[in-house]
Amino acid sequence: MSKSADxxxxxxxxAGDAPVQVGLILxxxxxxxxxxxxGVAIPYGDLDGFPHAGVxxxxxNLVIGNLEGxxxxxxxxxxxxxxxxxxxxxxxxxxxxHDLGADTLxxxxxxxxxxxxxxxxxxxxxSDHINFSGLNPLxxxxxxxxxxxxxxxxxxGLRAALRxxxxxxxxxxxxxxxxxxxxxxxETPAEIRAIAMLGADAVGMSTVPEVILGRFLGLRCAAxxxxxxxxxxxSDENISHDHTKAMAPIGAAKLEKVLRRYLRDRE
Ligand code: HPA
Numbered sequence: 719m720s721k722s723a724d725x726x727x728x729x730x731x732x733a734g735d736a737p738v739q740v741g742l743i744l745x746x747x748x749x750x751x752x753x754x755x756x757g758v759a760i761p762y763g764d765l766d767g768f769p770h771a772g773v774x775x776x777x778x779n780l781v782i783g784n785l786e787g788x789x790x791x792x793x794x795x796x797x798x799x800x801x802x803x804x805x806x807x808x809x810x811x812x813x814x815x816h817d818l819g820a821d822t823l824x825x826x827x828x829x830x831x832x833x834x835x836x837x838x839x840x841x842x843x844x845s846d847h848i849n850f851s852g853l854n855p856l857x858x859x860x861x862x863x864x865x866x867x868x869x870x871x872x873x874x875g876l877r878a879a880l881r882x883x884x885x886x887x888x889x890x891x892x893x894x895x896x897x898x899x900x901x902x903x904x905e906t907p908a909e910i911r912a913i914a915m916l917g918a919d920a921v922g923m924s925t926v927p928e929v930i931l932g933r934f935l936g937l938r939c940a941a942x943x944x945x946x947x948x949x950x951x952x953s954d955e956n957i958s959h960d961h962t963k964a965m966a967p968i969g970a971a972k973l974e975k976v977l978r979r980y981l982r983d984r985e
Contacts, residue, residue, distance in 0.1 A: 722813035725765055729818060733758040733782035736789055737819025740981065741812075741937070743793045743928060745827035745944070746959075747966020749777030751974060752794040757783010762795070767810045769797030780811075782818075786981035791815055798924050799853060800901040806855040808928050816935045822876065823932040824980075825941040826973060828962045829896060829922035830905075830949035832914040838948065838955065839968035841976070842892040843880055844872050844941040847926050848918050851900040855927040856934060866933045873938040880940055883979035889972050894919030896943060898926035907951025914949075921949050942976070944969025 719727070744751055752759065762768035762778040769778065777794030785792070793815075797807035815823065829842070836842060856864045877893075884891035897913045899905055901923030905913075913921060925941050932939040946965035947957050955961070 721767060722810060722817050725767070725810070725814045726817035728765070729760060729780070729782060729814065732760060738782065738791045738815065739789050739820060740822045740824065741791045741793065741815040741820045742977070743796050743823070743825040744777070745796070745924065747828060747946070747963050748826050748944070748970050748973065749794045752777050752779055752781045752792050755781045755783040755785045755790060755792050757781055769795065769801070769807065786978050788981040788984055790981070791818055791820060796924055796928070798901060799851070799927060800923060805853040805857060805927050806931070809855060809931055812928065812931045812935060812937070816937060821938060823928070823937040823939045824977065825925045825928050825939070827922045827925045827941065827943050828946045828966050829920040829943035830947050830957065831920050831945045832910060832949050832952065833892070833894065833919050836892050836894065836919065836945055838945055838965050840890065840892055840945040841969045841972045842894045842920055842943045842945060843877055844896045844925070844943065845877065845893045846872060846895050847929065848895060848897040848913065848916060849926050850897045850913055850918070851926070853900065853927070855931050863934060866930060868930070868933065871929055871933050872940055876938050876940040879984070880942070880976060880980050883983060884976045886983070887975045887979050889975055891942070891972070891976060892919070896925060896941070897921045899923060904957050905950045910949040910951050920945065942973055944973055
């Protein structure tokens with residue numbers, strides 16, 4: 719058996735055989751949502767090859783169970799490229815998600831905004847991305863499956879369902895383009911001006927490799943950012959990881975409403 723199939727078997731033995739429908743990856747400051755799931759939490763440390771120590775503000779548990787009537791797999795934390803230098807750091811967890819039966823991946827993240835009207839505390843549904851890092855999680859993949867089409871990578875139907883959920887919850891949710899910057903240092907103001915000119919609305923250090931991997935695995939993908947700061951040079955606001963963690967809960971409350979509603983109304 720492949721490594722992911724072994725892990726999926728271990729997870730099924732602990733959490734039950736029912737197929738998972740939706741995978742959720744929680745970003746900085748959002749890890750508490752793992753506690754909202756009625757299910758079984760498995761520490762990443764028990765899952766060989768899963769990210770270990772991780773980043774503060776994340777919760778390194780995989781929780782399998784029920785959220786708003788949908789069987790979900792919630793990744794309380796993610797591995798970032800900047801932790802290991804590996805662009806494919808989330809490949810194994812996403813292969814496991816696929817092996818557990820999921821057909822949908824929703825990634826969340828904290829991001830800086832380049833749009834004056836998208837202030838700290840806003841949420842943004844990704845319509846597309848710019849891979850500003852130039853890295854790719856599929857480098858080294860030997861099969862032709864590596865040539866993944868990326869048009870409509872953010873699934874139009876899934877985005878429409880998330881939009882309907884936001885409307886039903888009376889929650890403002892912007893639409894926008896996310897640029898992936900490698901991190902871990904934040905961007906310079908000149909870099910932010912450059913990517914804004916290229917068409918990006920928000921910037922962050924994750925999600926893009928996961929969506930590339932998700933499409934590689936045939937998952938329908940969507941992603942939502944919580945805006946934790948205006949991007950470098952856009953305001954006098956302080957930019958730091960502590961600030962990200964302190965601000966994430968404002969957007970996280972909106973995000974949680976939208977996600978719960980999406981799951982409740984999912985057909
Ligand atoms: N840049 C990159 N990543 C981020 C930011 C930012 O301004 N804010 C939260 N994550």
